Amino acid sequence: MSTSEMTAQQERRGAVELTAAMLLSGTIGVFVVQSGASPFNVVFYRCVFGAAFLGLYCLIRGFFKNHGFTPKKLGLAALGGVFIVFNWAFLFESYSKTSISVATVVYHTQPFFVVLLGALLFKDRITAHKAGWLLVAFLGLILVAGVSASDFSAGGAYLTGLGYALLAALFYGLSTIITKRVTGVKPHLVALVQVLLGIPLLLPFTRLGQSAHLGSGWGWLVGLGFIHTGIMYVLMYSAYQKLPTPKIAVLAFVYPAAAMVCDWAVYGHHVTWTQALGIPLILAASLGINLGWRPRLRSAATARAATAAPVTPVEPAAAPRKRTAV
Template sequence: MRNETRGTVELTLAMVLSGTLGVFVVESGASPFEVVFFRCLFGAVALGAYGLARGFFTGHGFTRGKLGLAALGGVFIVFNWVFLFEAYRAASISLATVVYHTQPFFLVLLGALFLRERISAGKLGWLVLAFAGLVLVSGVRPGDTATLAGLGCALAAAVLYALATFVTKRITGVRPHLVAFVQVLVGIPLLLPFVDFGAAAGLGGGWWWLVGLGFLHTGVMYVLMYAAYNKLPTAKIAVLAFVYPAVAMGVDWAVYGHHIGLVQALGVPLIVLAGLKVTRAARTPGAGPVPRTAGRAAEAASPAATRAG
């Protein structure tokens, strides 16, 4: 029980960090492409140093096929971040975060499309409920093109995250820290052509926010998450994952004064409840703590967009 308590604390801290991600993105003053590029750069340094210190690169378990899958997942993850960070700017951190939590449903649809997995009547009902919540949360008029574009970016980010999850779940026998290291490493050359280094040089204090994104939200947060996954049952991971959107909305209100309206607020519990039910339905009977090498799959199963964070 003491081990599970420690895991609960670790995952809660990781989700709280995830909830502050939007402020770091906005306060950096950099464009989404530049934010993601430097997050990948500093994140690779943090995860690489941790992996070296722990000896993870010895007997890493990568084969050419697994490395290719990790790299492909990295492409999806990197552009998922780009779209999500653009959604923060165009809509708000709160709205983008809630819409982003439709990820589990896209994962269900991908399974049905590519693996011929049957969608049960129960899951279909939760999908419909989540869609109703999404309609309520959007709460924008047709003429509000900026917010509509932001919500569209958040949906695109959710689809890309589901694709990354779908690909990465097929990697077994490799520590999740190393998979994440490869993914952020892929983002460096991938985004290099889109980075305006002249504009980045003039960020001033914005650099501290970018460093925080790399070392705190990519290094420390991932280490906390993966440590927690080894100690907690899947159902508890799914429940604790909702600390992330709660913190994100609270921080958005406290720092920027953004809050969702009454009608939009009605949609939030619909998406959260549906996501929780779909996630828990995927749990096998009697499942215990998540195995060490299953960290990525567990993270994918939880509706928290910890990759946003």
């Protein structure tokens, strides 16, 4: 088998793995709601069962040998873990106050928080095309939110839910820019550190006494730990090693699509026409940010040159030069 065939086969396998991981992500909301536990209890037990799975997986794969952690890297992984576990808690809280569909789409504004936080914390430059995509995402967010006058007079639960989803996206962005600086360490080990930290971190917010009455809810909590924090992460990290960034960015949108289908199939929730108009704006803007899309504008001089009489090339047989990627 040639190298190109092997690469194509690896990419196909990676695409299947990432698609499966994103489909699993889309079912998280159902597992959270069906467990019947409070958001902080859900995250606490997700960390407990997730740590058990990831710890056993890392042990079997031998990741603890030559782990690559230094005190600085371990501290960064732990700091990222603080934001990731509270990101889960706020997202899960948002489900009950809005819907799984709305919360997931609003939560998908994460890439824009990464851009804004990079500019704020690391003085990263926001280019004109990035600013344009941020504006598109903001317009999409307004449409998806679907806020009406009644939402202000009905106790503000819906508005609070939107705020929780945005706060979850912000915390995810903070975790992303911090964790990206942990290099030379298996991502499974970074995830293990983060869920292990989540256990004592969330304990003060967890009402363990309520767990005795969960009944069948325990099965959903175990599923969140083993399936969504274990199997799903293993699939994602394996796929990331096989796929180029554009394919990862595109396949990531299986997640919100799957979440909306699950929300409709299980709970009968569906988005309005106005919200449906906003969803593609947010998704397109997210792709634009991740893939660096920018308009290719032709200058007036270029336009005039295109309409002028063609000039006979001096060396018609010469091979064309490679164009630099924009």
